[in-house]
Amino acid sequence: MASPWCWSCLSPLRTPRAILPSSTTTTRITTAGFHSTAVQYAMPAKKNKNSITQLKYRQGQTLRRKKKKATENRARPPAIGERKAMRKRIVLSNPNALEVEGMQELSPETMIDNRLRGSVLGLPVTMLDQLRAVQAFKPRQGWNIFRRPGTVLRRDALELGQLFEKISGDDPAEKGKVVRKIITGPKGSGKTVHLLQAAAMGFLKNWVVITVPDAYELVSGTTSYSPIEGSNPPQYVQPNATSALLKRTVEANSKVLESLKVSQKHAGLENLKPTMTLKDLAQLGLGDAALSWPVFQALWAELTATSPAPGMENGFQSRPPTLVTVDGLSHWMTKTAYRAEDYSFVHPHDLVFVQHFLSLLKSDKPTLKNGGMLLYATSTSNNPSSYSLEVGLDQMIARQDGVSPTSPDYPAPEAYSNADPRVLELFKPTAASGKEGVLELQTLGGLTREETRGYLEYFAQSGLLRENINEKWVSERWSLSGGGIIGELEKLGRHVSAPAKLAQPTPDVE
Amino acid sequence: MARHAPNGIVQAMQLLRLQGTPYRRVIPSLRPTARFYATETEPQTPSTEALPEQTAEPQLEVRPAPEINFAKFQQRPARIVPASRAYFSGNPRFIDHVLNLEHLQQKYASLPQVPAGEAPRMAWFKLAQFRDFVGEAVPVKKYRSLLKLLQQLNRIEPGIAPQEVRTAISVFLRPGNPYAKEHTPREVDENGCARAKGKRKTSTAVVQLVEGEGEVLVNGRSIVDVFPRVDDREKALWALRSTERIDKYNVWVRVHGGGSTGQAEAITLAIGRALMLHEPGLKPVLRKAGAITVDARRVERKKPGHVKARKMPTWVKR
Numbered sequence: 001m002a003s004p005w006c007w008s009c010l011s012p013l014r015t016p017r018a019i020l021p022s023s024t025t026t027t028r029i030t031t032a033g034f035h036s037t038a039v040q041y042a043m044p045a046k047k048n049k050n051s052i053t054q055l056k057y058r059q060g061q062t063l064r065r066k067k068k069k070a071t072e073n074r075a076r077p078p079a080i081g082e083r084k085a086m087r088k089r090i091v092l093s094n095p096n097a098l099e100v101e102g103m104q105e106l107s108p109e110t111m112i113d114n115r116l117r118g119s120v121l122g123l124p125v126t127m128l129d130q131l132r133a134v135q136a137f138k139p140r141q142g143w144n145i146f147r148r149p150g151t152v153l154r155r156d157a158l159e160l161g162q163l164f165e166k167i168s169g170d171d172p173a174e175k176g177k178v179v180r181k182i183i184t185g186p187k188g189s190g191k192t193v194h195l196l197q198a199a200a201m202g203f204l205k206n207w208v209v210i211t212v213p214d215a216y217e218l219v220s221g222t223t224s225y226s227p228i229e230g231s232n233p234p235q236y237v238q239p240n241a242t243s244a245l246l247k248r249t250v251e252a253n254s255k256v257l258e259s260l261k262v263s264q265k266h267a268g269l270e271n272l273k274p275t276m277t278l279k280d281l282a283q284l285g286l287g288d289a290a291l292s293w294p295v296f297q298a299l300w301a302e303l304t305a306t307s308p309a310p311g312m313e314n315g316f317q318s319r320p321p322t323l324v325t326v327d328g329l330s331h332w333m334t335k336t337a338y339r340a341e342d343y344s345f346v347h348p349h350d351l352v353f354v355q356h357f358l359s360l361l362k363s364d365k366p367t368l369k370n371g372g373m374l375l376y377a378t379s380t381s382n383n384p385s386s387y388s389l390e391v392g393l394d395q396m397i398a399r400q401d402g403v404s405p406t407s408p409d410y411p412a413p414e415a416y417s418n419a420d421p422r423v424l425e426l427f428k429p430t431a432a433s434g435k436e437g438v439l440e441l442q443t444l445g446g447l448t449r450e451e452t453r454g455y456l457e458y459f460a461q462s463g464l465l466r467e468n469i470n471e472k473w474v475s476e477r478w479s480l481s482g483g484g485i486i487g488e489l490e491k492l493g494r495h496v497s498a499p500a501k502l503a504q505p506t507p508d509v510e
Numbered sequence: 511m512a513r514h515a516p517n518g519i520v521q522a523m524q525l526l527r528l529q530g531t532p533y534r535r536v537i538p539s540l541r542p543t544a545r546f547y548a549t550e551t552e553p554q555t556p557s558t559e560a561l562p563e564q565t566a567e568p569q570l571e572v573r574p575a576p577e578i579n580f581a582k583f584q585q586r587p588a589r590i591v592p593a594s595r596a597y598f599s600g601n602p603r604f605i606d607h608v609l610n611l612e613h614l615q616q617k618y619a620s621l622p623q624v625p626a627g628e629a630p631r632m633a634w635f636k637l638a639q640f641r642d643f644v645g646e647a648v649p650v651k652k653y654r655s656l657l658k659l660l661q662q663l664n665r666i667e668p669g670i671a672p673q674e675v676r677t678a679i680s681v682f683l684r685p686g687n688p689y690a691k692e693h694t695p696r697e698v699d700e701n702g703c704a705r706a707k708g709k710r711k712t713s714t715a716v717v718q719l720v721e722g723e724g725e726v727l728v729n730g731r732s733i734v735d736v737f738p739r740v741d742d743r744e745k746a747l748w749a750l751r752s753t754e755r756i757d758k759y760n761v762w763v764r765v766h767g768g769g770s771t772g773q774a775e776a777i778t779l780a781i782g783r784a785l786m787l788h789e790p791g792l793k794p795v796l797r798k799a800g801a802i803t804v805d806a807r808r809v810e811r812k813k814p815g816h817v818k819a820r821k822m823p824t825w826v827k828r
Contacts, residue, residue: 186732475757479724479750480743482734491740 090137091144092128098463099147106151106197108204111161113153118447118454122150123200130203133251135213136196142490146462152455152486154190154447157197164201167321167371176321176371177435180361182329184393185444187380188487194444195325198375202323207372208253208303210245212357215328216382217241219348221337224289228352236338236346238353239289242296245353246285249299254279261315263308266298274312278302293352300356304369322372326357328379333386333423349422358426363436371435388413388420392427396441405429446484449475455486459493601646604656611659614675621672623665632664633684640682656682696787704787708779710805713768717780719788722760728777729764736765742774749782752799753792759785779804 006013078086104110106121123131128149131137143149151157166174183191195211202209217223223241227234250257257279266272269291271284278299285295308316326332332354338346348354360367360374368374378389394411403409413419432438447455453474459465467473481488592598596605635643637653648656660682663675698704704719726747728736737743746763750756761781765773782801786793796802810819817823 186734188734472754472757475724476751479726479747479756480733480740482732483725485732485734488734488740495740 088139090132090139092137092149094144094146096463097145097147098461100150100458100461103148103150106200106204108165111153111201111204112158112165114158116153117155117158118153118451120150120152120455120458122148124204127200127203130209130252131196131199134199134209134211134248136199136211138192138213141193142494145464145494146458150458151193151197151200152447152451152458154451154486156194156442156444160194160198161201163373164198164205164207167373168205168207176369177437178363178368178372178374179437180363180374180439181376181442182393182396182439183375183377183442183444185380186482186485188485188490189444189446190486191377191379191444192327193486195327195375195377198323198325198373202373203252205321206256207320208249208256208322210249210322210324212245212324212326213248215326215331215354218351218354219331219334219336219338225338225346225351227341233350234340235355236351237293238351239292242292242353243285243289246282246292246296246299250279250282250286256320257282260302260317260319262302263305263312263316264298264301265309265312266294266301268294269298272298274314304367306369319370321370322368324357324360324368324372324374326376328382329376330378330383330386330389332358333389333392333420334384347422361426361439362430363432363438364430366434366436386420386423387417388423391419392424393441395427396439399429400441446478446482447486447489448484449478452478452481452484452489455489456493464494601644601648601652603644604646604648604652607644608652608656608659610678611656611663614678615659615662618663618666618672618675621666621670623662624667626661626665629661629665630668631689632660632679633688634660634682635684639684643682698787704784706780706783706787708776708781708783710775710779711768711772711808713765713772713776715763715765715773715776715780717777717784718762719781719784720760720762721758721788724757724760726761727763737770737774739770742770745771745774746777747781748778748799749785749796749801752801753785753789753795755785755789755792759788775805 005011100120103120103122104116105124107124110116110121125148137143137149163179167177167179169175183194185191199209199211212218218238218241223238225236225238227236258277260278262272262274262276262278262281269281269284272281281302282295282299285292285299303319303322305319332348334348335345336348336351338351340346349358357376361376391411391413395405398410399405413424427439430438449471453469453471456465456474456477457469460467460469477489477492478484481492592602594602594606596602596609599605634640634657637648637650640653640656641648660679663679666672666675696704696706702720706717706719708715708717726733728746733743733746737746744751747756747761750759750761763777763780765777767773768776778801782796786796786802793802812819815822
């Protein structure tokens with residue numbers, strides 16, 4: 001140890017350790033004494049984000065977790081219109097289904113053959129494009145489970161075929177007649193397919209087929225509309241819908257329309273030449289939607305013409321009968337989604353397109369002068385309730401049952417029910433004039449047992465049903481389908497179900 | 511110990527009971543000072559003969575006591591006396607009945623009896639009905655002993671059972687005599703229509719089954735409208751399908767309550783029962799197919815403190 005005395009001068013040395021305070025007892029001074037910056041200007045310490053002390057006044061203390069970000073879907077969404085195209089896609093053939101041997105085609109001979117009642121007749125392959133063009137097929141009608149599209153020749157179809165035969169036949173009493181029918185029936189009873197059969201028969205007989213496949217599209221507000229100038233009360237034209245109608249008609253009936261020449265004078269159509277065929281005439285409305293309504297009127301005038309206008313006799317041919325089908329009639333008996341100038345709803349009968357087709361139902365004036373058929377079907381799957389239509393149909397039923405419109409039993413709208421007088425006016429009885437038949441109501445029901453058997457055998461022959469089809473089995477299906485409702489039969493035919501027969505208790509054999 | 515304190519109504523009832531015998535009203539002021547607990551000697555009514563006797567005291571003639579007239583008591587109760595000796599037992603009328611029956615049993619113990627199985631079936635009062643009948647809260651055990659007595663009396667051979675016993679027994683019979691009408695099995699009515707009911711869950715179906723061609727109407731509508739599902743339709747007609755009778759009968763159904771499954775299965779049961787009326791031989795097939803087996807399960811009720819019938823609320827620490 002060092003001596004506390006200086007060896008040179010013998011004076012006591014100062015011990016610095018004793019003077020300096022110990023580091024344990026005093027706090028360290030962090031700031032340098034020679035800095036002139038004030039301590040408060042130093043950077044504040046970073047706050048701890050997760051501490052609970054961060055909560056603000058009156059903030060809840062519940063556990064809060066970070067929300068997970070939704071995983072981004074990397075797959076590209078389907079292109080615009082693709083989903084709808086998938087939904088509306090119509091598949092008419094299934095290569096997995098067996099081909100039915102000896103299946104007959106619908107033809108002018110088979111469609112009136114009573115012996116074929118209950119059998120399924122294939123639609124001619126050459127006609128499928130025409131039927132597609134008039135949108136006679138609808139999705140979910142079960143076309144895609146068979147090798148080729150076919151329809152049952154039920155009683156109603158046979159009667160329909162006979163009507164076609166009569167109207168385009170040679171009998172002067174029946175030729176050129178106009179048949180008007182409203183087709184109703186329970187859900188799945190085959191109303192739309194009945195229209196399809198009518199269209200197919202029309203094509204077979206070389207008629208002109210004009211269809212409105214969905215009445216809803218005209219009143220749902222999805223197609224353009226514009227008021228007609230000078231009309232009072234205001235009426236509206238739907239150029240795009242009319243253009244689509246012309247397109248359907250041209251595509252489906254091109255062969256017939258090509259063979260017919262323009263025979264009347266039509267004001268307002270400057271591009272029209274006297275040498276044009278009716279197909280060319282109809283195509284005028286395809287390019288320019290604004291022209292479509294006058295073009296349709298011109299086409300209608302040509303189709304209903306019985307003789308050429310003076311000066312245009314060159315090459316006039318008599319016009320074929322016309323078939324008009326409309327599906328989903330009740331949409332035309334309620335209000336539309338269109339608005340008038342005063343923001344009130346447009347009445348469907350103020351749309352000239354709708355009004356044109358509805359006016360054909362009246363039999364007091366000649367409408368289809370070359371004969372034809374008007375089939376307007378109601379729908380049950382897309383069916384707005386229309387009280388006035390119900391009353392109108394009830395009145396038709398009563399008239400067909402022989403109830404006089406003056407009798408107290410004749411159905412009338414209830415008081416304060418606010419029934420639409422314009423709709424009721426449509427169903428008022430009109431006398432048949434000349435060849436114009438009165439409006440009839442046809443109710444489609446179920447198939448008979450024999451027809452059911454034929455229909456289910458078709459399933460079995462296509463390889464869909466693996467059952468021994470006998471009378472008992474068929475009548476069981478007939479009862480389960482609510483009396484042969486064909487839509488239900490189709491469901492039963494395509495679904496595999498448990499066998500109903502239980503093992504009977506049998507005595508033991510030893 | 512509770513003191514017995516008859517109230518006014520009981521006293522009034524006792525009064526009514528005592529009306530049969532002449533009752534002398536006791537006027538407090540005329541009451542003798544001597545205290546009698548149970549009886550009070552009534553002085554002989556002063557007769558015309560007695561008066562001279564009393565006056566002619568010195569004669570000292572000894573005369574025999576008059577003949578006792580048992581029809582007329584010498585002594586009368588000085589206070590209200592209960593009609594029944596079992597009055598203070600709590601359920602006196604019940605005990606009276608028991609005593610009466612026991613008396614009868616002893617009296618006719620010597621009569622021959624039939625075995626218990628052969629005795630005529632009697633619909634005795636249910637306990638609640640019996641309590642109403644006697645107006646007393648009779649314990650279960652005691653009522654059972656009474657029933658035993660009744661059954662023993664009932665076993666006396668019917669041909670020789672005395673009228674006294676029969677009337678005594680008949681008091682205890684339920685009104686309407688439920689065992690009188692015989693059970694009549696249902697049958698197909700004169701129009702060839704078999705009617706039967708079926709239940710499942712909360713649905714009730716009434717089916718009318720007639721011979722026909724396999725047409726079905728449910729509540730006046732097509733079966734397709736009522737049961738859009740194929741499964742439900744197959745279930746509803748299962749009784750006819752499993753026996754291959756679907757094309758032999760027409761079915762007309764009224765069904766209400768519940769949902770589509772319950773309604774369909776209620777119809778199954780009803781059709782199965784109705785079909786058995788037409789063809790009783792099908793019973794084993796229907797039984798095996800499960801078409802006539804009743805499913806008596808119903809929705810269990812929700813209980814307080816539970817979220818559902820059995821589910822308890824989630825346990826929470828605080």
